[in-house]
Amino acid sequence: MFLLNRHPDHRRPLTEEDAATLGLAEAAEAERFLAARDNRAETPLHALPALAGELGIGALHIKDEGKRLGLGSFKALGGAYAVMHLVLEEAARRLGRVVDVAELHSHEVKAVAAGMTFACATDGNHGRSVAQGAGLVGARSIIFVHSGVSDERVAAIARFGAEMVRIAGDYDQSVREAARVADERGWTVVSDTSWPGYERIPGLVMQGYTVIVREALKRLAQPPTHVFLQAGVGGFAAAVAGHLAIVLGEDRPKAVVVEPARAACLYETAKAGRPVAIEHSKPTVMAMLECYEPSLVAWRVLSRIGDAFMTVDEEDAVAVMNRLARPSGDDPAIVSGESGGAGLAGLIRAAGDRKMRAALGLDTASRVLIVNSEGATDPGRYxxxxxxAPDEVTREKQPA
Incomplete structure (x- = not known):
């Protein structure tokens, strides 16, 4: 399915609130927080000229988030950043002064963090980030997972000291349960989706993702003309597209939002012209994108700067995993998890369809940016x- 954005807000400026959340000052702050963390190395930006040639485009670059902060996913930038921010704010409130990120490990801040509990629902990656952030500052974390989250992903979160709560149902039900229990017990919910009355913390999570854009633009000789962004609730797509629009203005790339056909809540929202919850379908292999209700903040951004919405099928995602693992020519091998290559799957589908190519202006001069949003977060499934195995993939392309 493919749909150009016909919303009345399309191409209108971001709201003042969203422009502030995703703006230059906030992105610089996210980078400063990142610098205070261990294992903070910039993730690689790979050029794939062989694949670009096959797709009939000028250039293709993939920002590989598979090793971000040792968590295996871009989400390492969001949940942990929000937790750190909230702890410093609470410390500032209690101490009656500004508390800088450089004081994160001080006795005073640790004492404040020790009395805080952070909760969230997750498909796997966001929960790992929140748990890591809580562990970093000495706070407690309670992570809610639904029945579809694999035992491997649950164990990966628990390794950071999180208390795990498994519930029946799907992701959206786990979001509601986490919010309900947290409200009863006075915990702080750090969600990557938003709902009426709950927007600021998801905004902090999105703020963390702007680091991806800043790093990519520093490495690209020219800015991209197109960006294909996978979406679950839409926070990642909105953060990347939104910051690109703020930095590049009228020269911003066309932003294409890509979802699994089995969980296309943003596509249906764009079609309806308003946020809608969709009926649950069969589980998708793109488990990190299996969401049935959009984030309200994300939709507010994407209604303005999402230029098209499209879906990909199960086999498209698996084909991309294999294509990146066994590249052509001198293209690098990239380990991409089930959800990580969905943006690339969208590009491949669009590039192979005459009508979609024309609608998006894809041609031999196009410069496309993709984000591999996760590595093999479930190595067995990969x-x-x-x-x-993931290590076999990277070993096969190493020079002799």
């Missing part, structure tokens, strides 16, 4: 779908 090996099953690709036929190689």
């Amino acid at each position: 090996a099953e779908l690709v036929g190689m």
